[in-house]
Amino acid sequence: MARSMLSILVLGLLARRASAQCCATAAMLRFSCSQLVIERLDPLVSPGVIGSPHNHQIVGGNSFNASMPPVEYDPSKESTCTTCTFSEDFSNYWTANLYFRARNGSFKRVPQMVNLGLEGNGGITVYYIPPYDGKTKVTAFKPGFRMLVGDAMLRTATGMCGGGIRTTITFPTCWDGQNLDSPDHKSHVAYPSTGSFETTGPCPASHPVRLPQLIMGDPTGYGQHGDYVFGWKGDALQRAMDQRCTGTTCPGLGTQSAAQATACTKEQTVKEDVDGWLDTLPGNAPITY
Numbered sequence: 001m002a003r004s005m006l007s008i009l010v011l012g013l014l015a016r017r018a019s020a021q022c023c024a025t026a027a028m029l030r031f032s033c034s035q036l037v038i039e040r041l042d043p044l045v046s047p048g049v050i051g052s053p054h055n056h057q058i059v060g061g062n063s064f065n066a067s068m069p070p071v072e073y074d075p076s077k078e079s080t081c082t083t084c085t086f087s088e089d090f091s092n093y094w095t096a097n098l099y100f101r102a103r104n105g106s107f108k109r110v111p112q113m114v115n116l117g118l119e120g121n122g123g124i125t126v127y128y129i130p131p132y133d134g135k136t137k138v139t140a141f142k143p144g145f146r147m148l149v150g151d152a153m154l155r156t157a158t159g160m161c162g163g164g165i166r167t168t169i170t171f172p173t174c175w176d177g178q179n180l181d182s183p184d185h186k187s188h189v190a191y192p193s194t195g196s197f198e199t200t201g202p203c204p205a206s207h208p209v210r211l212p213q214l215i216m217g218d219p220t221g222y223g224q225h226g227d228y229v230f231g232w233k234g235d236a237l238q239r240a241m242d243q244r245c246t247g248t249t250c251p252g253l254g255t256q257s258a259a260q261a262t263a264c265t266k267e268q269t270v271k272e273d274v275d276g277w278l279d280t281l282p283g284n285a286p287i288t289y
């Protein structure tokens with residue numbers, strides 16, 4: 001059973017690759033952002049709160065802070081280093097942590113691992129994808145832009161894969177062109193009105209500006225969610241999308257080694273044990289089903 005499922009998956013991948021080759025080169029930035037800090041802060045959902053309800057793994061620029069007000073706060077100006085391979089990407093990306101609960105009731109954080117073929121310390125794999133047709137333009141995010149996808153309260157398998165613990169967080173790709181944020185951190189962006197990003201589906205009239213497809217991958221459960229605060233320096237991301245760069249190779253864009261990326265770290269603001277056995281989840285977060 002397992003073997004036949006695996007071969008179906010492999011065939012699916014081959015079919016996808018073949019169809020991508022037929023029509024266009026599927027260009028995409030794909031790179032690693034190592035762990036910056038494990039921390040109970042959430043500048044989007046709980047701005048200014050020292051000790052958000054649950055903890056996160058944060059990656060990216062080291063100016064990550066409990067409060068990062070839009071417009072005034074540009075991570076590319078506040079940060080002195082980043083954990084991302086692209087050395088001009090000072091954005092912050094964060095996701096909730098997965099905990100293992102032992103039979104005796106104690107909890108332990110499941111460590112994040114760097115993706116196959118990439119180097120770093122934990123963290124996540126980040127993708128920025130321009131339309132697969134090889135020509136449609138996207139508008140890179142603006143300084144101060146942020147968004148959230150997912151729902152920490154979700155407890156069912158709606159729209160998610162039931163087979164394992166790797167998730168892919170796929171952000172919306174259409175923007176209203178005006179607001180860098182919205183009260184729920186979601187309404188200023190939207191998914192294509194028909195079709196999908198992959199099929200170059202049109203953006204709804206309310207959100208006409210086509211954004212790069214931002215994807216983050218890491219292991220977790222249904223309540224997983226991803227937060228993003230844009231922080232690329234200048235127009236580096238726009239240039240990468242316009243040039244249809246792939247992987248970590250992009251003329252004119254700076255990169256750094258895994259050693260340099262992992263040297264960028266940040267001290268916890270909320271001092272908490274992140275690796276040991278715990279009697280309760282950090283912040284005494286309730287377990288709900």
Ligand SMILES: *[C@@H]1O[C@H](CO)[C@@H](O)[C@H](O)[C@H]1NC(C)=O
Binds near residue numbers: 065269
């Ligand atoms: C957060 O950022 C602001 C503005 O840069 C700074 O004044 C403040 O000290 C920072 N707070 C922490 C806890 O780093």
Ligand SMILES: *[C@@H]1O[C@H](CO)[C@@H](O)[C@H](O)[C@H]1NC(C)=O
Binds near residue numbers: 102105106277
């Ligand atoms: C549960 O098991 C772990 C691993 O053996 C141990 O470190 C922890 O102290 C135990 N917790 C309790 C409450 O006994």
